[in-house]
Amino acid sequence: MEWFTADAYWLSRLIFQRALAVLYVMAFLGAALQFRALIGERGMLPVPRYVERVPFRAAPSLFQLHFSDRFFACCAWTGCAVAVALLAGVHGLLPLWGAMLLWLVPWALYLSIVNVGQTWYGFGWESLLLEVGFLAVFLGNDRVAPPVLVLFLLRWVLFRVEFGAGLIKMRGDACWRKLTCLDFHHETQPMPGPLSWFFHHLPKPVHRIEVAANHVTQLVVPFLLFTPQPVATGAACLMIVTQFWLILSGNFSWLNWITVVVAVSALDLSAWHTAPEVADAPVWYEVVVSAVTVLLLAMSYRPMRNLLSRRQVMNRSFDPLHLVNAYGAFGSVSRVRQEVVIEGTADTVPREDSDWRAYEFKGKPGDVHRWPRQFAPYHLRLDWMMWFAGLSPAYARSWFGPLVERLLDDDRDTLRLLRSSPFPPGSPPAYIRARLYRYRYTTWHELRETGACWERTYVREFLGPTRLARTAQQE
Structure with a gap:
């Protein structure tokens, strides 16, 4: 025909x-x-x-x-x-x-x-x-x-x-x-x-x-x-x-x-x-x-x-x-950007002044001086879900705990999803915590002065200092 x-x-x-x-x-x-x-x-x-x-x-x-x-x-x-x-x-x-x-x-x-x-x-x-x-x-x-x-x-x-x-x-x-x-x-x-x-x-x-x-x-x-x-x-x-x-x-x-x-x-x-x-x-x-x-x-x-x-x-x-x-996208638009920053410390007794070091993700904002990169059409699934976690802890309820456990366990496959770990291979942190920050773009003047594309402000604790359960039992 x-x-x-x-x-x-x-x-x-x-x-x-x-x-x-x-x-x-x-x-x-x-x-x-x-x-x-x-x-x-x-x-x-x-x-x-x-x-x-x-x-x-x-x-x-x-x-x-x-x-x-x-x-x-x-x-x-x-x-x-x-x-x-x-x-x-x-x-x-x-x-x-x-x-x-x-x-x-x-x-x-x-x-x-x-x-x-x-x-x-x-x-x-x-x-x-x-x-x-x-x-x-x-x-x-x-x-x-x-x-x-x-x-x-x-x-x-x-x-x-x-x-x-x-x-x-x-x-x-x-x-x-x-x-x-x-x-x-x-x-x-x-x-x-x-x-x-x-x-x-x-x-x-x-x-x-x-x-x-x-x-x-x-x-x-x-x-x-x-x-x-x-x-x-x-x-x-x-x-x-x-x-x-x-x-x-x-x-x-x-x-x-x-x-x-x-x-x-x-x-x-x-x-x-x-x-x-x-x-x-x-x-x-x-x-x-x-x-x-x-x-x-x-x-x-x-x-x-x-x-x-x-x-x-x-x-x-x-x-x-x-x-x-x-289909559809962005039926609502966030007015404020909130990011969950995951940090670890090797200190056996975690304190506020401990040496907390941040894990860096490939796509989601972290270090305020790091300029965003182009990844699409490749999909960084963990980075996307971390954005949802910043909107509400409810979005992360099923997977955030297991993520922290795997970072504490120095899981190689999990670390491969990240841009960088602040701890050398085989030496995972003793404790991990997560903090919520408000991120905003710097102005033209701030960019010239500091070289940072982001400015961030601490909002609240997302997850208190946490360690592996088996480590606690051994002690």
Whole structure:
């Protein structure tokens, strides 16, 4: 059927698939390098303990059937290798059914990871990667032109991402309606980037323009995705420009990057490339794609109802396979940045004047003289959760104690998640404490005078001096 495929999106599909493969590589790489301390057999939130109380139907995963650190590492590195193969275009050399199966592998592996990842994998971009990755299975390869139905479903994802984020802002914090949220957001966002200090110091009228432009892009432009070309391409381009502005302003894992990738699928790039002639799509492929489209549209009822609800929630999955989800970000914006600073001392009797030394994290602010770095689209999971801990101890209740225990035990896998430890290997501290500080960006004058990009003020104790229980028993 001629209506089933769209030759004009041949180049768009090529870029989309290669870029999505890169994001898969980043996701699996992060899982392979960070899992042991987070969810490994001796991790802060071990997978074996989780699967004992959560049934397979609620969280389908390979690791419900078997888990060991070696098996998890094998799955993560396999996912990384398959993603590299997809990036190299191996799926284009396979029969259509073979290409679909190859795209299914990273989706199934990453689904297995997310469904046992607990708090560490509770971010909206995890579900977004899975939803988009599932659609990529049915996007075809060089043997067929891109199917119109899958292209439509990708636009439907992009619509929900942008429109959902716009609505949650307008329904949430009043500063979005007053156009003042960016007076605070660049300073209080979870993980600032190398340019965030400069974004914060832009003139306030520019911040107002930023917020207003964001509202237009998220509340008006998404509807244009479903209009004829070239309007839809123009709408997608506006979204891409906005996302790159956000990429420059902070570290938001792969949230902005995957939004750009999905927007690329809406671009008509036929003027830049002539699609090769291909045979008609096989009937079985048309049937499968049509059936999946009907299924996903039917499942969209709950995310759509959430969009229209006054009690809209952000980043919610409505099925254990994460096929159709609700999205949104920053429905409220913190006015003050609070950071938890973890310190240790070798003194056997901890006092206020003991030699307390701070652990430094890779991405989250610590040393006031250390300038933030760019990590996104790589996701530093512990750093992000430390930001939540600064908002409220309730966010850290399940994992902060185990983190402290592992630092006191000189756990190698946990220390690898950090930028640096103030104690030499094999000589862990006797006590650890955590203190809450208020951080703010320095002014231009303060930056020139001190060289520090942050200024911090002590707020209160987050965790009193703590030592290992077995050490106390020995004494």
